[in-house]
Amino acid sequence: MIYINQVFQYFSNSRRIRVIEIQESYVYVVNIDTTSAMPIKELYTSLETDIKQGELLAVSDPYAKAIPDGELTDVQINKREQDWDIVEKFILPNISELLQKKGREQKISQIVEQTGLGKTKVKKLLSRYWQRGMNKNAMLPDYANSGGRGKTKTLTKEKVGRPRRVTVSGEYQTGINITDELKLQFELAINKYYRTTNNYSLKDVYHFILRDFYSDRYKENGEMKYRVWEADRIPSYNQFYYWFKKQEDPKKDIQFRKSAKEYELKHRPILSDSKSETNGPGTRFQIDATIADIYLVSSFDVNRVIGRPVIYAVIDVYSRIITGIYVGLEGPSWIGAMMALDNMVVDKVEFCRDYGIEITEEQWPTHHLPEIIIADRGEFEGYSVENLINNLNIKIENTTAYRGDLKGIVERKFRTLNGKIKQKAPGAIQKEYRERGDRDYRLDATLNLKEFTALIITLVLHHNHKIIEKYPMEKEMIVDGVVPTPVNVWNWGIKNRKGRLRTVDRNILRLNVLPRGKATISRAGIKFKNLLYGSRKAIEEQWYLNLKNRSIEIVYDPRNVEKIYIPHDDGRDYETCILLEPSQQYKNDYLEEIIFQQQLRNELEEIERSNQVQLTINTDAMLEDIIKKAEKKKKQSQHQPTSKREKLASIKENKAVEKELHRQVEHFDLEAEAEQGSERATVTVIDFATKEKLEDETPKKSTSRLMDKLRKKRDEEFGKDK
Structure with missing residues (x-):
């Protein structure tokens, strides 16, 4: 319900309005936060909708304050009486016309004529009357007092609840009651300020x-200022805190203040375990990577520290057995994940033997494909995942971003491995931050990559035969006397739960996990990433002759560009392509290095293109300059042929003369260097065409009679012009 003289505040921009009239389906409101304001006509239903949606809140009247006349000065009373007399005699009788926008200015002009006041003064009185409660004390300078006429009161005047203990001037402060309107203000303020990533405290809110909601607004030096009301007109912090705790929603607060990811990761209830989603070995494998807390050295030089390695691990959710690992410098990336998947299907006896560790198949019996792989979005989004799904029938479940808890088993195993490494291995990270004077643990690095891999294999074998703490044992396991170690649970699950285990040829798996790309066939060979390849099949089937912009799908290993593979027979076989001679210079490079070099070349060419444009512009300018000078010289020449015929007829003779002149300048004289030391006579040389003086040159001796004749002819021509 909306009442006359009621004050509302828009939650979005804190603008406050007062209802000054209600007529049928319309409401007239005025902004109370401006110096001067005229009524605005609004639909009643529009305001009701804003109120229901929480956009418009009923708030305390900022001018509702009782001021006894005894507390006023004579000046204030006289000012109030004078202004109220104008309002009562000239404004109130015309209030209906003044509410309407149409004709308002004309009515104000009439009041100006009747009162003799200025137009600004009349508008100020009118605005003050509407803004400050439409009563006599609204005319008080800088004071306000309006009663909440027409507003329903549900509470007594006395404040309920425990009285405040703080006194002002020897009297207890009374405070205000927490009404439904106040609760709505609290709720919206919590949503606006507290449930945001700004992390405002409750005190800030x-x-x-x-x-x-509880302050007067004024401008000082052009800036908006706020003056909080007296303590008996505002809610206390304890009231607000009490209400907040009664209405607190921890889940919503964490999701809005932090993130939904953090709530799911750190605060959600844990009511089940990972094993409940499996029905035997091979149903679900979890794969993840971590950077080991240790620094390694080069296998070629123990004094070279190469940094920290990456560990990938694949774990069976049902039995907790580690089914595959990768220890190297790739990743975390698809390449590292690919290596772990490759190790997942390898014979572990042969794998361990490569690192000097002898085991039996019973100690590490895993070499199988799972039904589902749970992985991070980073490594398993895109790439060759579709091949795993379509060709090997493996489902990929990507966890939500930043939800490492969804791979809790493998995450916990990494913490255990890193803990063991810190206890035993030299070069391990002992502190997150070193203090002054602490020895740099990187200087203690001793293990190379192969030795560290052997260390990880040893820890994996230990894990596979260690009792799993708090493992959710099945009743049948207990009856069969199964000790809950990963190997025991794995073997028992294969025998009694079957699971979803499958095997695959290692090369077929590699063919499906390696990245795929598009290559084109040209006369120069099979082109991939600007590298040229050839194959026996391409030659036999004459691919290079039957060119129709053929594009073929290939499989490649970014770490070895010397070969690429063309799958065929529905992915069961492949054709190997070898790097051709023009691209052999790249055979020992990684693909990323080659792409970088190509990008660098393109960047250098792009930079040079701008220089080329500048060079072209400058060249054109120089050409034009040379041509202009030649044209100017031609125009200034005094020796002009009398006719076109005469000009064209002497071309052959002119060429012979010019040729002989140039021969004298261009000919080789091997003894000229020896003669340079002798004294050279200076002569004045005149240009034949322009008749201009050239630089002094030493006269050249010539025994040619023809040249003497040519010079004589030139001098004669020069004399004629004079």
């Missing part, structure tokens, strides 16, 4: 509430 309380201050925002006082600023938005």
Whole structure:
């Protein structure tokens, strides 16, 4: 319900309005936060909708304050009486016309004529009357007092609840009651300020509430200022805190203040375990990577520290047995994950033997494909995942971003491995931050990559035969006397639960996990990443002759560009392509290095293109300059043929003369260097065409009679012009 003289505040921009009239389906409101304001006509239903949606809140009247006349000065009383007399005699009788926008200015002009006041003064009185409660004390300078006429009161005047213990001037402060309107203000303020990533404290939110709903607004030096009301007109912080705790929603608060990911990761209830989603070995494998807390050295030089390795692990959710590992410098990336998947299907006896560790198949019996792989979005989004799904019938479940808890088993195993490494291995990270004077643990690095891999294999074998703490044992396991170690649970599950285990040829798996790309066939060979390849099949089937812009799908290993593979027979076989001679210079490079070099070349060419444009522009300018000078010289020449015929007829003779002149300048004289030391006579040389003086040159001796004749002819021509 909306009442006349009621004050509302828009939650989005804190603008406050007062209802000054209600007529049928319309409401007239005025902004109370401006110096001067005229009524605005709004639909009643529109305001009701804003109220229901929480956009418009009923708030305390900022001018509702009882001021006894005894507390006023004579000046204030006289000012109030004078202004109220104008309002009562000239404004109130015309209030209906003044509410309407049409004709308002004309009516104000009439009041100006009747009162003799200025137009600004009349508008100020009118605005003050509407903004400050439409009563006599609205005319008080800088004071306000309006009663909440027409507003339903549900509480007694006395404040309920425990009285405040703080006194002001020897009297207890009374405070205000927490009404439904106040609760709505609290709720919206919590949503606006507390449930955001700004992480405002409850005390901050309380201050925002006082600023938005319980303060007077004024401008000082052009800036908006707030003056909080007296303590007996505002809610206390304890009242706000009490209400907040009663209405607290921890889940919503964490999700909005932090993130939904953090809630799911750190705060959600844990009511089940990972094993409940499996029905035997091979149903679900979890794969993840971590950077080991240790520094390694080069296998070629123990004095070279190469940094920290990456460990990938694949774990069977049902039995907790580690089914595959990768220890190297790739990743975390698809390449590292690919290596772990490759190790997942390898014979572990042969694998361990490569690192000097002899085991039996019973000690590490895994070499199988799972039904489902749970992985991070990073490594298993895109790449060759579709091949695993379509060709090997493995489902991929990507965890939500930043939800490492969904791979809790493998995550916990990494913590255990890193803990063991810190206890035993030299070069392990002992502190997150070193203090002054602490020895740099990187200097203690001793293990190379192969030795560290052997160390990880040893820890994996230990894990596979270690009792699993708090493992959710099945009743049948207990009856069969199964000790809950990963190997025992794995073997028992294969025998009694079957699971979803499958085997696959290692090369077929590699063919499906390696990245795929598009290559084109040209006369120069099979082109991939600007590298040229050839194959026996391409030659036999004459691919290079039957060119129709053929594009073929290939499989490649970014770490070895010397070969690429063309799958055929529905992915069961492949054709090997070898790097051709023009691209052999790249055979020992990684693909990423080659792409970088190509990008660098393109960047250098792009940079040079701008220089080329500048060079072209400058060249054109120089050409034009040379041509212009030649044209100017031609125009200034005094020796002009009398006719076109005469000009064309002497071409042959002119060429002979010019040729002989140039021969004298261009000919080789091997003894000229020896003669340079002798004294050279200076002569004045005149240009034949321009008749201009050239630089002094030493006269050249010539025994050619023809040249003497040519010079004589030139001098004669020069004399004629004079």
